[in-house]
Amino acid sequence: MFPGPPADPATPTAGSVPSAAPPAAEAARIPGGATGAASAGRAWTAPLLLGSAGVLALVIALFGPGLMARGTGELRIPGAGLTTVLRTVLFAGLALHLGELLAPQLIRPVRGRPPTAVRSWAVFASLAGAAATAGQIVRLAAVSDLGITETYGTREGGLLLLIANGLVVAALCAASRRPALALAPLAVVIGAEALRAHPEAYSPEFGAALTVVHLTAASLWTGGLLHVLRTLWLWRGSPAAARALLGRYARLAIWLYAALAATGTASALRRLPLDVVPTSAYGRTLLLKLALMAVVSVLAVAARRRMLRDTDPSAACRPARREQVVLGLVVVVSAVLTVVPDPHWISLRP
DSSP states (O other): OOOOOOOOOOOOOTTOOOOOOOGGGTTTOOTTOOOHHHHHHHHHHHHHHHHHHHHHHHHHHHHHHHHHHTTSOOOOOTTHHHHHHHHHHHHHHHHHHHHHHHHHHHHTTOTTOOSOOOOOOHHHHHHHHHHHHHHHHHHHHHHHTOOHHHHHTSHHHHHHHHHHHHHHHHHHHHHSSOGGGGHHHHHHHHHHHHHHTOOOSSOHHHHHHHHHHHHHHHHHHHHHHHHHHHHHHHTTTOHHHHHHHHHHHHHHHHHHHHHHHHHHHHHHHHHOOGGGTTTSHHHHHHHHHHHHHHHHHHHHHHHHHHHHHOSOTHHHHHHHHHHHHHHHHHHHHHHHHTTSOOHHHHHTOO
């Protein structure tokens, strides 16, 4: 498809109960949480879950490309683990920023919503993505034995430079009084990344178009869900507003899922010959991604069913936050997909 930003301040408001939960638990807390020992237990469970997921994501990023390529006979890609980490940060930053631009459109129509709002992570996210892209440029220069200026003149180097500059401009827009202006540079970033991902000579425009839709939908789904969960934590004293917000996101997620499924299937059929699925790093990574997406689908359906059945939004938030964790792993696996060799060339070998 998919850093640890600063957490939001939990400022008590009239009629609300101050929370003692650590900042890292914000995205995982739910409206209507229990008090006393149960509340303290949940406060510790969320950071442990997020920390474990973060460690697993780092392990997948560093060792995933090598493990997936083991026994395939494919050429070893220098610095594949580091490149995967950098690309994961790029995808995560893009998702966080796009999610923040989407979420207000879901929040604004909710009636009776609390006046509190989560702190923006957009500036941090875009700058982190820009730094990760700059790291990819440096790595490309080292691998190609070129100077930085000469690297800018290559196709991949020039596109990476465009991505980095676009993210910096998006961060400046996010820090301004009109953060919605960041949509333009983020659109450039997505377009440049789509072109970078398709250097092939066989219909690159069609492949890039599929990637634009796929990357946009994946970023909106992942980043939008995170922002909604953060907002629900602040709205834990207003279950009606929280349930309405979760319902609005769930309806949008259905369309995003459809776009992901359609473009992902088309891209896989186009780039992956069926006979090399089990014998190529790309095919194996794709199978892992499909397995994770199946888990995400089950969790999304569970959250929607609980939302329709229960009046308490906390019932739906439990599978939703698990969905968020698995989506984070999908982002890492998606980064691995962009690093392993293109299976199209494997099928052309003599």
